[in-house]
Amino acid sequence: MQTVRQLPELRDAISGFRAAGERIAFVPTMGALHAGHMALVAEAKLAADRVVVSIFVNPKQFGPNEDLAKYPRKEQADSRLLNDAGIDLLWLPPVEVMYPEGHSTNIAVSGVSAPLDGAARPGHFDGVATVVAKLFNQVKPDIALFGEKDFQQLAVIRRMVADLDFDIDVRGVPTQRDDDGLALSSRNVYLMPEDRAAAVALPRALGVAAKAIEKGDDPETALAAARASLEAAGFEVDYVELADAETLGAPVAGKPRRLLAAARIGGTRLIDNIAVEAA
Numbered sequence: 001m002q003t004v005r006q007l008p009e010l011r012d013a014i015s016g017f018r019a020a021g022e023r024i025a026f027v028p029t030m031g032a033l034h035a036g037h038m039a040l041v042a043e044a045k046l047a048a049d050r051v052v053v054s055i056f057v058n059p060k061q062f063g064p065n066e067d068l069a070k071y072p073r074k075e076q077a078d079s080r081l082l083n084d085a086g087i088d089l090l091w092l093p094p095v096e097v098m099y100p101e102g103h104s105t106n107i108a109v110s111g112v113s114a115p116l117d118g119a120a121r122p123g124h125f126d127g128v129a130t131v132v133a134k135l136f137n138q139v140k141p142d143i144a145l146f147g148e149k150d151f152q153q154l155a156v157i158r159r160m161v162a163d164l165d166f167d168i169d170v171r172g173v174p175t176q177r178d179d180d181g182l183a184l185s186s187r188n189v190y191l192m193p194e195d196r197a198a199a200v201a202l203p204r205a206l207g208v209a210a211k212a213i214e215k216g217d218d219p220e221t222a223l224a225a226a227r228a229s230l231e232a233a234g235f236e237v238d239y240v241e242l243a244d245a246e247t248l249g250a251p252v253a254g255k256p257r258r259l260l261a262a263a264r265i266g267g268t269r270l271i272d273n274i275a276v277e278a279a
Helices: 007-019 037-045 076-084 124-139 150-162 186-190 195-201 201-214 219-231
Strands: 002-004 024-029 050-055 089-091 145-146 169-173 235-243 257-267 268-276
Touching: 002 007, 002 201, 002 268, 007 024, 007 089, 024 037, 024 124, 037 050, 037 076, 037 089, 050 124, 076 219, 089 124, 089 195, 124 150, 145 257, 150 186, 150 257, 186 235, 186 257, 195 201, 195 257, 201 219, 201 257, 201 268, 219 235, 219 257
Parallel strands: 002 089, 024 050, 024 145, 050 089, 145 169
Antiparallel strands: 235 257, 257 268
16 A cells, blocks of 8 residues: 655555546545445445545634534554455545645535535535545546445535536445444444444434334424434434435435434434435
């Protein structure tokens, strides 16, 4: 595995892959890698000749009262995992390379970024779109892989890629879960044991609500029951919403739907989502 931290070295490596006629799959991450990330890597290895992974904790997607300073950073352990997985290149840009002095361009994807986490975390998806656009221009992948756990992020990136004519196949990979159903997340390390035990209420509430909606129960009643069950488990609920799976707006008859939630327990904010069969 080659590890690079500066743009000239990255461009040299990418040019070498291209000169050999090789296809590139790309997995952007913020590090603190877990089995969810490694599932993306495994899919990338099947999809292309070369696999590039980036690790960059992006300050632009954190709000002023969010966890940028304490976000887990495990560069050495992450490097070992990726090397053992057989990736070809690890891109580890420092902040001053990603955002050099004078950087003043930001990308905003309207519509799909507005509800849900967009409303709860103003500016978050502008930061996501900006850094992903830069990473796409730096790595120039044929394929990019993202986890469906961050479903709104995936929808924002797909919209940006379509709108800005990136010639990249953006693929979602199903959410990876612990044995009890909790979605894997780098932020799960923040959970105290009692909160981790209670956190399983999140995927369970979504599963119950999705089944109720699919069998024809009133969606608002099902959503209200999910919120109530989360509060009873000790969560502070940001949202539990049913949305169109592409636009994240109001569900449309006959189109795929997604049930999405965000809630806090013990000071840790967790998100999750599941598909709901079309009505």
